[in-house]
Amino acid sequence: MTKHRPLLLVTNDDGHEAKGLAALAEVASQFGEVIVITPDGPRSGMAHAITMNVPLRVKLYKTENGIHYYRTNGTPVDCIKLGQKVILKNRKIDLVVSGINHGSNSSVSLIYSGTMAAAIEASFENIPAIGFSLLDYSNHADFTAAKVYAEKMIRKVLEEGLPDHTCLNVNVPNIPLEKINGIKITRQTKGYWNEDLVEHIDSFGRPYYWLSGELVNTDHGVDSCEWALTNHYVSVQPVQFDMTAHKHLNTLKKWEE
Amino acid sequence: MTKHRPLLLVTNDDGHEAKGLAALAEVASQFGEVIVITPDGPRSGMAHAITMNVPLRVKLYKTENGIHYYRTNGTPVDCIKLGQKVILKNRKIDLVVSGINHGSNSSVSLIYSGTMAAAIEASFENIPAIGFSLLDYSNHADFTAAKVYAEKMIRKVLEEGLPDHTCLNVNVPNIPLEKINGIKITRQTKGYWNEDLVEHIDSFGRPYYWLSGELVNTDHGVDSCEWALTNHYVSVQPVQFDMTAHKHLNTLKKWEE
Numbered sequence: 001m002t003k004h005r006p007l008l009l010v011t012n013d014d015g016h017e018a019k020g021l022a023a024l025a026e027v028a029s030q031f032g033e034v035i036v037i038t039p040d041g042p043r044s045g046m047a048h049a050i051t052m053n054v055p056l057r058v059k060l061y062k063t064e065n066g067i068h069y070y071r072t073n074g075t076p077v078d079c080i081k082l083g084q085k086v087i088l089k090n091r092k093i094d095l096v097v098s099g100i101n102h103g104s105n106s107s108v109s110l111i112y113s114g115t116m117a118a119a120i121e122a123s124f125e126n127i128p129a130i131g132f133s134l135l136d137y138s139n140h141a142d143f144t145a146a147k148v149y150a151e152k153m154i155r156k157v158l159e160e161g162l163p164d165h166t167c168l169n170v171n172v173p174n175i176p177l178e179k180i181n182g183i184k185i186t187r188q189t190k191g192y193w194n195e196d197l198v199e200h201i202d203s204f205g206r207p208y209y210w211l212s213g214e215l216v217n218t219d220h221g222v223d224s225c226e227w228a229l230t231n232h233y234v235s236v237q238p239v240q241f242d243m244t245a246h247k248h249l250n251t252l253k254k255w256e257e
Numbered sequence: 258m259t260k261h262r263p264l265l266l267v268t269n270d271d272g273h274e275a276k277g278l279a280a281l282a283e284v285a286s287q288f289g290e291v292i293v294i295t296p297d298g299p300r301s302g303m304a305h306a307i308t309m310n311v312p313l314r315v316k317l318y319k320t321e322n323g324i325h326y327y328r329t330n331g332t333p334v335d336c337i338k339l340g341q342k343v344i345l346k347n348r349k350i351d352l353v354v355s356g357i358n359h360g361s362n363s364s365v366s367l368i369y370s371g372t373m374a375a376a377i378e379a380s381f382e383n384i385p386a387i388g389f390s391l392l393d394y395s396n397h398a399d400f401t402a403a404k405v406y407a408e409k410m411i412r413k414v415l416e417e418g419l420p421d422h423t424c425l426n427v428n429v430p431n432i433p434l435e436k437i438n439g440i441k442i443t444r445q446t447k448g449y450w451n452e453d454l455v456e457h458i459d460s461f462g463r464p465y466y467w468l469s470g471e472l473v474n475t476d477h478g479v480d481s482c483e484w485a486l487t488n489h490y491v492s493v494q495p496v497q498f499d500m501t502a503h504k505h506l507n508t509l510k511k512w513e514e
Binding site for chain 2: 042044045046047048049050051052053055056057058077078081082084085086108110111112117120124125156163166182183184185187188190192193195196197199200202206207208209210211223236237238239240241242243244245246248249251252253255256257
């Protein structure tokens with residue numbers, strides 16, 4: 001454990017009223033000074049979006065148990081930038097925690113996730129960061145088990161640190177605590193979302209579409225996050241942000257001119 | 258070259274009125290059947306965001322030189338999903354091209370980029386895809402050189418294909434064609450955006466913030482995209498979407514329980 005009292009920034013993508021946020025703020029407050037900065041409403045599926053075309057607002061809306069809670073019209077990634085620059089004025093942040101997300105961020109969902117984008121944004125500047133997700137989309141999800149594992153992971157990261165420019169993607173299966181088999185370190189499951197864009201007709205006779213779909217898992221490796229979750233493990237996945245397809249660099253060299 | 262007439266889907270993140278889109282549609286139309294589906298306004302910095310909280314609309318707004326142009330209230334990633342499911346009704350797409358973006362998508366800008374997210378989304382389903390960017394943010398940027406390299410790259414990819422689940426991030430320096438030294442195959446430059454969230458005061462005395470900033474390049478490797486661009490090469494970067502920090506999986510194994 002660092003000797004000074006750690007400073008933790010808490011954010012999410014489900015917005016300031018989410019039950020998962022309250023759960024995570026409660027866990028984080030056991031470890032040091034906590035600042036909460038979140039979007040002012042749901043921002044699921046916002047990925048690494050930043051706000052460039054409208055001005056950003058940020059407002060202190062409550063102080064509870066010594067924790068200041070801010071909300072913004074921005075995205076989860078904006079929360080990290082606003083937290084660092086506007087609220088904390090470049091004070092050193094010891095840990096960013098994001099979530100607890102209502103719903104899974106396994107496989108390629110990681111790339112659509114605002115929860116994980118906030119953690120990845122922190123890792124750009126080498127701030128240790130963890131995104132937490134519970135495999136239950138319900139507003140009333142039971143975060144009991146997720147809180148236990150959030151506490152374990154926050155403790156480990158504050159005590160032992162993380163590799164440079166690496167954050168964690170932690171997914172917790174939606175089962176009672178006593179049914180969880182433990183923690184698996186995993187890699188991102190290969191897969192994609194098979195979308196169904198259902199056509200509806202509005203009151204004026206015009207079509208519109210809602211996105212829905214399901215994850216198609218093309219990968220059943222026992223080291224994958226989906227395997228861990230299906231087999232009742234908490235998936236802990238180290239995440240980095242170099243998207244280069246390194247293994248194909250040499251093959252493509254022939255295209256140089 | 259594939260023997261049938263290829264089907265190309267063109268999108269971007271600068272919206273349907275962008276000069277870079279017209280440039281790319283013109284180049285693409287030399288290679289086969291082209292469908293254009295773009296956001297109905299600027300969506301820079303939207304990254305891999307998808308639209309979940311409002312209904313998606315999509316409208317055919319013009320047909321020009323045999324090309325149907327559609328626009329949507331959605332994001333660049335939504336354009337891929339709408340294109341596949343709603344407009345093309347699961348017809349096989351031979352190539353997705355995105356851009357030509359007004360501004361660079363080198364280094365970590367790749368991760369904020371809507372242009373590149375559209376290409377990455379296509380690669381999830383193994384559709385070959387290329388994102389093109391010109392290092393000039395101006396609405397009136399000169400796309401002459403970028404079009405020449407777009408044509409070269411589209412030809413190469415249609416003829417030779419791309420490795421599975423890999424797309425290309427092509428950045429073109431903002432210099433005249435004759436000053437360009439050629440093509441370099443590159444990896445993602447290490448770096449981060451150092452933001453300046455400038456405070457302004459609105460007419461009601463309330464503060465608001467605009468995001469601005471600059472890329473901090475912490476990596477001067479001669480194989481990096483920033484090096485190539487600074488040295489007047491077109492940067493061609495293979496991109497994959499497994500964000501696992503594979504090299505740290507073993508180190509973290511000790512956290513399993």
